[in-house]
Amino acid sequence: MSLEEEENAAELKIGDEFLKAKCLMNGEVARILDKRLDQLQQFSDDPSNQISQVFEKSHQYVKRFSRFKNNDAVTQVREVLSRYQLTEFELVVIGNLCPETVEEAIAMVPSMKSKGRGLDDDAIEKMLHDLSLIKKFE
Amino acid sequence: MFFHIQLERNMQLHPRHFGPHLRDKLVAKLMKDVEGTCSGRHGFVVAITGVDDIGKGLIREGTGFVTFPVKYQCVVFRPFKGEILEAVVTMVNKMGFFAEAGPVQIFVSNHLIPDDMEFQSGDVPNYTTSDGSVKIQKECEVRLKIIGTRVDATEIFCIGTIKDDFLGVTSDPGAAA
Numbered sequence: 242m243s244l245e246e247e248e249n250a251a252e253l254k255i256g257d258e259f260l261k262a263k264c265l266m267n268g269e270v271a272r273i274l275d276k277r278l279d280q281l282q283q284f285s286d287d288p289s290n291q292i293s294q295v296f297e298k299s300h301q302y303v304k305r306f307s308r309f310k311n312n313d314a315v316t317q318v319r320e321v322l323s324r325y326q327l328t329e330f331e332l333v334v335i336g337n338l339c340p341e342t343v344e345e346a347i348a349m350v351p352s353m354k355s356k357g358r359g360l361d362d363d364a365i366e367k368m369l370h371d372l373s374l375i376k377k378f379e
Numbered sequence: 380m381f382f383h384i385q386l387e388r389n390m391q392l393h394p395r396h397f398g399p400h401l402r403d404k405l406v407a408k409l410m411k412d413v414e415g416t417c418s419g420r421h422g423f424v425v426a427i428t429g430v431d432d433i434g435k436g437l438i439r440e441g442t443g444f445v446t447f448p449v450k451y452q453c454v455v456f457r458p459f460k461g462e463i464l465e466a467v468v469t470m471v472n473k474m475g476f477f478a479e480a481g482p483v484q485i486f487v488s489n490h491l492i493p494d495d496m497e498f499q500s501g502d503v504p505n506y507t508t509s510d511g512s513v514k515i516q517k518e519c520e521v522r523l524k525i526i527g528t529r530v531d532a533t534e535i536f537c538i539g540t541i542k543d544d545f546l547g548v549t550s551d552p553g554a555a556a
């Protein structure tokens with residue numbers, strides 16, 4: 242249980258396993274689950290009994306909260322954000338919540354400001370600007 | 380947050396499934412057994428996206444069942460303490476409110492709702508600021524921070540707060556109506 246106590250996403254303490262894992266933005270999860278649902282419907286006459294409640298709820302959630310509806314935009318968001326020195330976890334939090342100001346971004350991802358990461362306010366500002374452009378032209 | 384991770388599981392298969400479709404049977408069983416489950420360590424398994432490797436089977440003495448170690452890729456949802464995410468309000472009462480983010484339930488106690496929001500009972504129970512500008516009710520979308528998780532065998536339950544900067548209601552379907 243000691244692992245549980247130390248866990249803190251604000252300081253990126255999420256365990257080695259998850260720190261190395263690929264994080265997914267809501268839009269990316271929606272893409273995967275949509276594809277999976279198509280497959281199920283193709284291969285089974287009655288897909289409803291194969292879909293778990295967890296799948297159903299996750300699917301509804303990511304559809305509702307995905308800021309970027311189209312697939313190209315989702316790919317673009319990851320591309321743009323990966324130019325800044327963010328960890329996977331930070332990238333996805335920003336991609337999901339789309340903060341509008343530097344102050345808000347730091348409140349959402351406090352770890353960005355820790356231990357001299359080379360991410361100053363100007364860089365964050367530029368990142369948010371890039372993000373808002375994708376949103377605008379989607 | 381959703382993650383794409385590799386997990387491993389030992390699958391037991393009855394000898395009647397041995398044959399040209401052994402792999403298909405194994406994958407079908409894996410999906411049936413694993414999807415929708417939840418563990419404290421990895422969170423909720425939402426969907427299996429691929430099978431990387433099926434190891435050599437080992438016959439279990441006495442039963443005839445064979446155990447195969449299977450490595451697979453899957454999408455999991457795992458909430459973390461300190462994580463900020465969006466959720467949908469599902470129930471409001473005088474103790475606080477419940478919200479849902481995908482498969483996980485999050486409770487926000489009234490101590491963790493800003494002090495200027497008061498509980499209003501009635502047909503649609505809600506928390507409202509004194510000037511009425513912000514209202515939390517069922518179906519609202521809120522941004523919250525997870526401050527605690529409780530894990531039991533089949534579920535993860537979270538405690539959240541909206542008493543911090545940049546947290547709270549993000550959209551209110553009731554206000555538009």
